[in-house]
Amino acid sequence: MNRVKSKYLKGKEKFAIGIDLGGTNIKIALVSKAGAIRNYLKIPTNTQQGKEATITRIKQGIYQIISQSNLETRSISGIGIGAPGPLDFQKGIIHFAPNLPGWEEVPLAEIIKEEFKIAVKVENDANVAAWGEKTFGIAQGVDELVCLTLGTGIGGGLIIGGKIYHGKNNVAGEAGHIVVNKDGPLCNCGNFGCLEAYSSASGIKNRVSRRIKELKISDPSIFYQNNFDQISLVKIFEQAREGNPIVKDIVEEAIEYLGIGITTLVNLLNPEMVVLVGGITNEGDKLLNPVKDIVFHRAMRYHVADLKIVFGKLGEYAGVAGAAALLWDFD
Ligand SMILES: [Zn+2]
Structure with missing residues (x-):
């Protein structure tokens, strides 16, 4: 810089x-x-x-x-x-x-x-992330694109026919609020069982916190970073991989429901590429491979024939790059 x-x-x-x-x-x-x-x-x-x-x-x-x-x-x-x-x-x-x-x-x-x-x-920030990846990142040349921002919440940016899709009231793309389980946990939007309640950082952390309370676990420090300041997503994933029964199913469900949510988007929109961005993507192939398995097994055959599911390339710069790119026409 x-x-x-x-x-x-x-x-x-x-x-x-x-x-x-x-x-x-x-x-x-x-x-x-x-x-x-x-x-x-x-x-x-x-x-x-x-x-x-x-x-x-x-x-x-x-x-x-x-x-x-x-x-x-x-x-x-x-x-x-x-x-x-x-x-x-x-x-x-x-x-x-x-x-x-x-x-x-x-x-x-x-x-x-x-x-x-x-x-x-x-x-909208998720649209901007999608636009950044399309203009400068992993999705260059891709005109049919779904970008999911996996952070505190889950946002969705849709690019259809090379343009950001806004919908009638400019609020299209709320992928985090696809309902994946009618009996699921309460979501920030007021509905129950949304993808965000299972697969976002806050959704996963909330479920783990509740579990810790329910089971009256006296020393949950393995799930925390820096002396109980913050329950840590990295620690939760680490423990799940080691087979810790307190979090294993929560993480497995987070991944499974993410795959199911993406399956819905793929069946609905037939994108060429699904781009995942945000903190959870630090989990790398341990996240990406099972998500791909689910989508490629569950989505309809012709919908996945040319589908790519990838991580974004711009990292923390996706937002600023995509926002700047709104000012220009690219042909
Ligand atoms: Zn919701």
Whole structure:
């Protein structure tokens, strides 16, 4: 990062600023149209300080990136923002965001445009991850694509016919809320048995915490990192692999229901590629292989004939890269 001399930046290459607004961190980057991440900044969202403070930090971060780049604002194509939804991508308004308390009907595009006087686009974060992988990552050239963001929750980005699919009210793609078990646990959305309640980081951790309480386990430290600060997904997967009966079935079900959820998406949309991104993908082939087995066994034959199920390639940069890429047409 920051290795590029300003002389080079003033050349013909196009740049946009990409922002990935999350509940924990705000990531901001200057991204070239060729997909290179130049200046990169990660700052805490600090949601507890309120909406205005977060917006101020976003603006400060943009100023910092611009000044580091030695570019003039008008020579930047614009600013793209990936944000938690539901949101109106046409007007750039965030309706509300469960991980950003106090954010209701926030006209984020207008606020940022007012400050910097350049084009601003706001898009759902899972759609942005999908767009990043399609534009610069593992899914280049793929026009029929499902991207699942496997994090605290589970998001879905759908690309159909080479374009982000939004649906009537701009809220399409809620793959985390595919119901996989009618009698399953309560989900954050109010429904029961959603994929997110089984296979997201929070779903798995919640189920393990409940199990620990139910079984009155006196020393659950094997599931924790850093002295009970946080129940740890890595530890849970580790214990499951070692056959620990407290978590083994929970992890097996997380993987199985993920496979079943993807099977539904594959039968419904017949994508060329399913891209999985987010923290759980650190489990590597131990996650990917059983998921593939389930999908290729359960989905309909012609639907899987050309199907690829892969991990994303952009890692933590998928959001900023995809957000910046919203500003350009690629043909
Ligand atoms: Zn749900």
